[in-house]
Amino acid sequence: xxxxxxxxxxxxxxxxINPAKTCQPVxxxxxxxxxxxxxxxxxxxxxxxxxHRKFLTRNFRDPVMASTSSFTEGAAVFGGxxxxxxxxxxxxxxxxPDIIAIHTTCLSETIGDDIPTxxxxxxxxxxxxxxxxxxxxxxxxxxxxxxxxxxxxxKYLSVNSKTPNGKVNVIPGFVNPGDMRExxxxxxxxGAAFTMFPDTSNVLDAPMTGKFDMYPKGGTKVQDIIDAGNxxxxxxxxxxxxxxxxxxxxxKCKVPARVLKTPIGINATDEFLMAxxxxxxxxxxxxxxxxxxxxxxxxxxxxxxxxxxxxxIFGDPDLCIALTDFAISLGMTPKYVLTGTPGxxxxxxxxxxxxxxxxxxxxxxxxxxxxxxxxxxxxxxxLLMGGTHGKYIARAEDVPFVRIGFPxxxxxxxxxxxxxxxxxxxxxxxxMSNALLDRQDRDAADEDLELIM
Amino acid sequence: MAKGQVTDILEERKEFIQCKSNAGGLGLKxxxxxxxxxxxxxxxxxxxxxxxxxxxxxxxxxxxxPIGCASYTWDIRxxxxxxxxxYRNSFSTDLREQDVIFGGEKKLAGAIGEIAERYSPKVIFxxxxxxxxxxxxxxxxxxxxxxxxxxxxxxxxxSSGFAGNKSMGYxxxxxxxxxxxxxxxxxxxxxSEKLTGVNFLGDFNLxxxxxxxxxxxxxxxxxxxxxxxxxxxxxxxxxxxxASLNIVQCAGSMTYLAKEMEDIYKIPYIKVSxxxxxxxxxxxMNIAHATGNKDAxxxxxxxxxxxxxxxxxxxxxxxxxxxxxxxxxYVGGGFKAISLIKQFAELGMTTVMVGTQTGRPxxxxxxxxxxxxxxxxxxxxxxxxxEKFIREKGADxxxxxVKERPLAYKLGIAFCDHNHERKHPLCGFEGALNFAKEVDLxxxxxxxxxxxxxx
Ligand code: SF4
Numbered sequence: 001x002x003x004x005x006x007x008x009x010x011x012x013x014x015x016x017i018n019p020a021k022t023c024q025p026v027x028x029x030x031x032x033x034x035x036x037x038x039x040x041x042x043x044x045x046x047x048x049x050x051x052h053r054k055f056l057t058r059n060f061r062d063p064v065m066a067s068t069s070s071f072t073e074g075a076a077v078f079g080g081x082x083x084x085x086x087x088x089x090x091x092x093x094x095x096x097p098d099i100i101a102i103h104t105t106c107l108s109e110t111i112g113d114d115i116p117t118x119x120x121x122x123x124x125x126x127x128x129x130x131x132x133x134x135x136x137x138x139x140x141x142x143x144x145x146x147x148x149x150x151x152x153x154x155k156y157l158s159v160n161s162k163t164p165n166g167k168v169n170v171i172p173g174f175v176n177p178g179d180m181r182e183x184x185x186x187x188x189x190x191g192a193a194f195t196m197f198p199d200t201s202n203v204l205d206a207p208m209t210g211k212f213d214m215y216p217k218g219g220t221k222v223q224d225i226i227d228a229g230n231x232x233x234x235x236x237x238x239x240x241x242x243x244x245x246x247x248x249x250x251x252k253c254k255v256p257a258r259v260l261k262t263p264i265g266i267n268a269t270d271e272f273l274m275a276x277x278x279x280x281x282x283x284x285x286x287x288x289x290x291x292x293x294x295x296x297x298x299x300x301x302x303x304x305x306x307x308x309x310x311x312x313i314f315g316d317p318d319l320c321i322a323l324t325d326f327a328i329s330l331g332m333t334p335k336y337v338l339t340g341t342p343g344x345x346x347x348x349x350x351x352x353x354x355x356x357x358x359x360x361x362x363x364x365x366x367x368x369x370x371x372x373x374x375x376x377x378x379x380x381x382x383l384l385m386g387g388t389h390g391k392y393i394a395r396a397e398d399v400p401f402v403r404i405g406f407p408x409x410x411x412x413x414x415x416x417x418x419x420x421x422x423x424x425x426x427x428x429x430x431x432m433s434n435a436l437l438d439r440q441d442r443d444a445a446d447e448d449l450e451l452i453m
Numbered sequence: 454m455a456k457g458q459v460t461d462i463l464e465e466r467k468e469f470i471q472c473k474s475n476a477g478g479l480g481l482k483x484x485x486x487x488x489x490x491x492x493x494x495x496x497x498x499x500x501x502x503x504x505x506x507x508x509x510x511x512x513x514x515x516x517x518x519p520i521g522c523a524s525y526t527w528d529i530r531x532x533x534x535x536x537x538x539x540y541r542n543s544f545s546t547d548l549r550e551q552d553v554i555f556g557g558e559k560k561l562a563g564a565i566g567e568i569a570e571r572y573s574p575k576v577i578f579x580x581x582x583x584x585x586x587x588x589x590x591x592x593x594x595x596x597x598x599x600x601x602x603x604x605x606x607x608x609x610x611x612s613s614g615f616a617g618n619k620s621m622g623y624x625x626x627x628x629x630x631x632x633x634x635x636x637x638x639x640x641x642x643x644x645s646e647k648l649t650g651v652n653f654l655g656d657f658n659l660x661x662x663x664x665x666x667x668x669x670x671x672x673x674x675x676x677x678x679x680x681x682x683x684x685x686x687x688x689x690x691x692x693x694x695x696a697s698l699n700i701v702q703c704a705g706s707m708t709y710l711a712k713e714m715e716d717i718y719k720i721p722y723i724k725v726s727x728x729x730x731x732x733x734x735x736x737x738m739n740i741a742h743a744t745g746n747k748d749a750x751x752x753x754x755x756x757x758x759x760x761x762x763x764x765x766x767x768x769x770x771x772x773x774x775x776x777x778x779x780x781x782x783y784v785g786g787g788f789k790a791i792s793l794i795k796q797f798a799e800l801g802m803t804t805v806m807v808g809t810q811t812g813r814p815x816x817x818x819x820x821x822x823x824x825x826x827x828x829x830x831x832x833x834x835x836x837x838x839x840e841k842f843i844r845e846k847g848a849d850x851x852x853x854x855v856k857e858r859p860l861a862y863k864l865g866i867a868f869c870d871h872n873h874e875r876k877h878p879l880c881g882f883e884g885a886l887n888f889a890k891e892v893d894l895x896x897x898x899x900x901x902x903x904x905x906x907x908x
Contacts, residue, residue, distance in 0.1 A: 004542060010571065014563025016520065016547040023521025041490075045583055045614035047497020051525040054855045063836065063859045070489045071615040076587065083489040090490030095837065106519045107583040107615060110553060137519035138553050138584075210865040210904050212840045340520075370542075389527070392541075 003396040005370060007377040017370035018389065020314050021340025023137035024145030025103050026052040027174060029066055031149035032101035034180075034198020036219030039097035040066040043084055043113065043132075044105025059407040060177070060204040060415050065214055067091050067100075071107060080108050081118045088122040088130060095214060099129040099222055103149060106137035129222065131156035141341040142406075143240050143316050146174045150245035153197060157222060158229035160253035165230040168279050169255065170196040171245050173238030173262050173318050174406065175420060177205040177218075182418035183237070183263070189288050190273065192280045195224045195231065205416050229253035233279050237272070238262040238318030240341060262318045263420045264428070265326025266295055291422040298426055299330065305433040305453075306383075307331035314338045314372055314386040315405035317346045317365070323385065323404070324350055326425065328357045332383075335361050336375045342366040369393065383436060400435040404428070469832040471821075492835040495810050497614035499582050500526070501622020504873075505706050506578055506610065506629060507540055508532035508657045508682040509690065513574045516545040517561050517592065518582030522614075523547070531873040532658045535684050544568065548584070557590050562599065569603040576606040576687040578629060583614040606687075608632050619785070620705070620811050627710035630681065631717070636691045647697040650676035651744070652720070654711055655703030656727075656880070658683025659873060665881040666727055673741055673752040681707070694718040698743055700725055705786030705811060727880035728792035728888075729799055730761060730768070760882040768799070771889035774897055776801035781848035783808040783839060783857055784871055787816025793852055793871065794823050800889055805846035808834045836860055850896050865904045867895035 025042060029052050032040035042049035049068035056064040067090075069075070069083040084102070091100055102115060115132045124130055133152035135145040150171060170187065172180050181201040187194045202218025228234070228249060236246035236259045246257035263272040270292075273284050310333045313323050317339045324334045337350045343365045350363040362375055373393045376384070384394050385402045388409045394401035408414050418424040437453055444450070499522055507514060507530045516523035523545035534540070546552070546560045565577060577599075581592045596607040610629045612622055651670070656663045663683040670677060679685060679693035694714070699722035701711045711722035723743050725736035734757045741753035780797045782790050787809050794804045807820050808831040820830055829842045836856075843851060843864060851861040854872035861868040869891050871879065877887040 004539065004572075006571070012567050014546060014560045015515075015567040016523070016543075016545045018527070018543050019520050019524050019545065019547065021520060022524035023519055025521070039492075045497045046493050046495050046618070047500050047614040048521070048583075050493070050496045050500070050856075051521065055525055057856050057859055061859055061862075063863055064856070065492055065836065067490050067492050070491070070493065073616055076613075076615045086488075087490030090488060094490075095492065105583070106521070106548075106553075107587065110584040110587045136550070136553075137521050138548050138550050141520070206863075208863060208865065208904060210863075212836070212860060212863045214837065 005373040005377060005396070007374065009374050009378065016368050018373075018392075019340050019368050020338060020372070020386075020389075021141035021143075022055070023106070024135035024140055024142060024148065025105050025137065026055055027142035027145030027147070028101075028103035028133050028135045028149035029053075029064070029145075030056060030142075030174065030200065031146045031153075031198045032103070033064065033203050034200040034219055035099060035101065035153065035225070036221045037098035037215040038101050038219065039091055039095055039099075039215075041068070041087060041091065041100050041102045042066055042105060043069045043080060043087075043102050043115065044071055044107045046070045048105045048107075055407065056204070058409045061412060062204045062206065063212065064204070065095075067095065069108070076107065076111060079111060080113045081121075084113075084115070084118045085122045088119075088124065092125050092128055097128075097215065099131065101149065101152070102130065102132035103135040103145065104133075105135070109134065109136040109138075129156070143174055143318070143341050146241050147244045150198065150242065151248045153225050154228070154245050154248040154252060157225045158249055158253055159226050160229040160255070163230050164232070165193070165227055167193045167195050167227075167231045168276060169228045169231045169234035169246075169249065170194055171234065171236045171242035172196055172199070173236075173241035174316055175238075175262065176406075176415040176418070177201040177203065178414075178416045179418045179420045179424065181205075182421045182424060186263075186273065186288070186421050187276065189285055190276045190280065191282045191285070192276050195228050196220065197225050197228065229255060231255050233258060235260060235272070235275055235279075238322075239345070240317040240343065242318075261325065262322045263424075264319065264322035265329060265425050266292070266299070266422070267325055267329055268322050269421050269425065288422070295422045295425050298429055302429070302433055303331060305436055306429075308333065309383055309436065310335045310381040311383040311385060312336040312338075312372060312376055312381045314367075314369065314390065317341050317343060319405045321346070321349055323428075324353055326428065328353060328359070330429070333359055333361070335359075335379070335381050336372060337361065337363045338367040338369075338372045339365050340367060373397075383432065385432075400439045402428075402431045402435050404431070469834075470838070471830045472827065492837070493833060495833055496619045496622075498617050498619070498622040498625060499580060499612040499614045501619035501706070502580060502610050502612040502626040502629070503622070504530060504657070505623055505626035505682060509576075509578075509685050509687060510534040510540050511537035511575065511686050513539060513544055513568050513572070513577040515561075515564055515568070515577060515579050516543070516582060517557065517564075517579055517585055517590070518546070518548055519584070520545060520547045522580075522582040529873060530657065531660065531875070532683055533661050534658075535664075537686070539572075539574070553584065553588055556588055557585065558595050561590065561592065561595050565595070565599045565603075565607060569599070569605065573603075574605060576608065576633065578608050578610050580610045580612050582612065586613050606633065606636055618811060623706035624709050627707070627713065630690060630710060631713055633687065633690050634694050634714075647720075648676075648678055648695045649744075650678040650696050651698040651700050651740070652679045652681060652693050652696045652714075653677050654681045654699055654701045654722075655707035656680065656683045657703070660875050660878040662727075662878045662880045662884065665878055665883060669737060669756060669881060670740070672756050673737070673749045674746065675740065675744060675749060681710070694720070696720060698722070700740055702726060703786065704788040705813075726788065726792045727884065728789070729796035730764070730882060730885045731795055731799065732792055733757075733881050733885065734761065764882045764886045767886055768889055771893045772799075772801050774893050775889070778802045778849040778896055779805045779847055781806035781839075781843050781846065781851045783834060783851065783853040785810050785854070787812030787820065789871065791816065791819055791823065794820065796885065796888060799885070800892065804828060805848055806831070806842045808832065808839070840864060850892060865901060867892070867898070867901070869895060
């Protein structure tokens with residue numbers, strides 16, 4: 001790419017160049033880390049587990065624990081049953097988690113391993129739990145893997161015991177621990193009783209204490225996931241990552257589900273808080289009204305920095321959908337929106353936004369960054385937003401670049417600070433306008449360099 | 454400490470851990486697959502193959518399988534290039550459900566075609582990952598057919614993840630390299646007229662290391678025919694059989710290739726290490742002697758004298774700041790661990806724990822020989838064990854790879870990446886200085902003082 005991308009658009013049917021997604025298991029591993037005292041377990045070759053742990057470690061800069069079935073040729077031929085049983089026994093005896101969350105890999109899926117049967121014939125110590133999710137790498141993407149693991153939490157754990165708890169369930173979606181913290185803060189500020197799962201805050205953004213905790217303080221307690229079956233309703237934030245879990249909860253425990261956008265930007269945050277308010281009967285408190293007011297103030301103060309700017313957005317579908325909506329609300333033109341995750345609904349939803357805003361833009365699901373780069377060569381944009389891999393394009397095209405989404409491998413602190421909620425929206429605006437204004441400064445001739453912008 | 458004293462360790466892991474004592478004892482158990490259910494730090498066959506071949510800068514690397522394997526290895530190697538950037542892109546077949554059911558051969562052929570037609574490359578490597586064999590794709594046949602159709606090299610790399618560990622992947626990569634070397638087999642002079650130059654095996658040009666080494670060799674009058682594989686081009690690897698000597702650095706990944714080349718092309722090899730002053734000096738002298746060129750020996754002596762002088766005084770500064778500190782090592786191969794123990798000793802530091810992912814019995818023997826009493830030696834470890842021994846032994850710094858960094862930081866000790874994420878070249882004389890700088894920078898950082906539980 002640096003710079004191998006030709007301008008003229010070439011149709012490809014077999015080759016993926018520079019992917020905008022990765023495989024299911026890593027998403028499942030991330031979701032499972034959001035359960036308190038859970039050890040994710042990768043049922044496949046040891047390499048998969050090593051890659052997934054490395055990938056998450058690079059993004060979060062925190063230890064990522066997971067065990068593996070360590071497939072060998074024998075397992076690939078005769079099935080991984082005995083590996084899994086040994087693994088379950090070993091994991092409980094040495095690492096002592098409360099719960100093991102197994103996910104499969106392309107290999108164990110292809111050879112047709114029957115995980116529930118294996119689990120049933122395993123020795124599981126009293127009071128301990130084992131759950132599993134099928135996460136074939138050749139379907140969907142890492143976001144699908146996250147969603148599948150969340151659904152499995154519900155399938156295995158949640159129970160409607162006819163004792164309503166008056167709580168709201170929140171499924172936050174594939175967002176950073178910093179975002180999960182912020183969502184919890186908003187819920188608390190709303191005075192709502194709630195259960196959020198999964199919750200990786202205090203797991204992957206845990207403080208430094210001089211001790212290594214195999215199981216840090218954070219994560220949703222198993223008890224709470226069980227009790228989620230008694231809640232008032234479930235708010236699924238982000239249709240791709242969260243709706244399956246919420247629908248499963250509806251099906252299994254009759255907890256009504258409502259699917260919302262990831263609360264990124266002003267509209268999506270409004271919708272989220274209104275939904276909470278409606279469910280709980282609590283009014284949006286003064287504090288949050290104040291935050292919203294500040295956000296609007298900021299949007300007014302610097303609207304001329306970004307108004308009319310063309311932006312290309314890539315990343316996970318839920319992020320792209322919310323970010324596109326936010327960009328439009330700021331008067332920007334999201335010219336290109338691309339995700340690596342497959343899904344027609346993604347293209348439809350973005351296209352609807354384009355139509356409503358009168359934008360002549362391009363959208364693609366199951367796309368790759370080579371395509372995005374080609375689009376940008378055909379007609380350039382003013383700003384690129386997405387994960388670290390966008391840096392090659394940003395450099396080749398000399399376009400300002402805002403890192404947002406997953407993964408971010410070359411910058412730090414992103415996982416601690418939110419992009420959701422009103423505060424998160426302020427942060428996004430700051431990142432975007434700084435990138436645009438830094439560029440303006442860089443390019444300005446001496447006589448045009450302005451002190452006040 | 455006897456083996457029985459290792460407590461809190463998975464029963465099946467005990468034979469993989471040792472504590473050095475004068476009493477001797479049985480060899481350490483190693484080169485085995487990880488125990489099912491361990492939080493192993495180990496990688497797979499594909500990973501081994503990919504890290505060896507990826508640095509070939511002008512080759513197209515197609516990963517045949519579902520997207521994950523391609524995503525995780527996209528430009529993570531940290532190998533620099535002086536020219537082509539092709540290898541920094543990620544090409545894959547992104548196999549989907551349909552392909553798994555009906556086979557992926559057509560998609561692979563299509564993907565090769567889409568590259569061939571647009572870029573007309575010289576060489577494409579095709580990596581088969583976990584499920585490719587299971588779904589019955591005949592990758593070799595597809596590659597052959599593509600070679601015929603497009604008149605270029607399309608080389609299969611058999612790297613299904615489950616078929617062994619990372620070392621097996623190194624072998625798979627070496628076989629692919631041999632395959633590439635055979636390209637012009639009809640036209641080489643075979644053993645008759647060897648070039649005077651050497652091949653350099655096992656440097657991957659992390660942070661530009663191969664440039665330091667080739668500069669040294671140039672100064673003592675030795676030409677490099679092929680760099681394998683850091684900053685290399687396909688052409689030079691095809692020429693490798695014409696060289697008169699193989700110099701092997703990363704022994705873990707390259708000994709197999711060197712032995713094969715000795716067999717097939719009658720090229721002798723020597724092992725070297727450019728990590729640390731002592732190893733660099735020895736290696737340069739050994740290389741000069743091995744070429745049988747007196748002039749080279751003289752020049753090497755001079756180079757060593759000049760370069761050592763340049764860094765020695767500066768190293769002394771760091772030695773003062775680091776003397777007496779304790780180091781823990783957890784790296785990929787045994788050879789690197791050995792170099793590191795020496796380097797820490799050069800800095801006045803003691804190594805209190807040594808572990809590797811894929812060390813071999815001979816290497817563990819050397820480590821045992823060098824280690825001071827009480828040093829813990831472990832094979833294919835996991836975070837719980839690492840924590841236990843780092844604490845028990847009071848290490849001040851851990852040297853390791855990506856997954857170990859946050860572990861060290863959480864424990865509140867310093868860390869140095871001696872793997873793909875190294876930021877400065879660590880080889881040669883200037884590398885030894887960089888290493889000292891890095892170790893000092895992290896060990897003596899003020900951040901460790903901020904660690905406390907209460908205000
Ligand atoms: S694509 Fe398959 S083999 Fe590769 S990392 Fe993902 S699960 Fe493992």
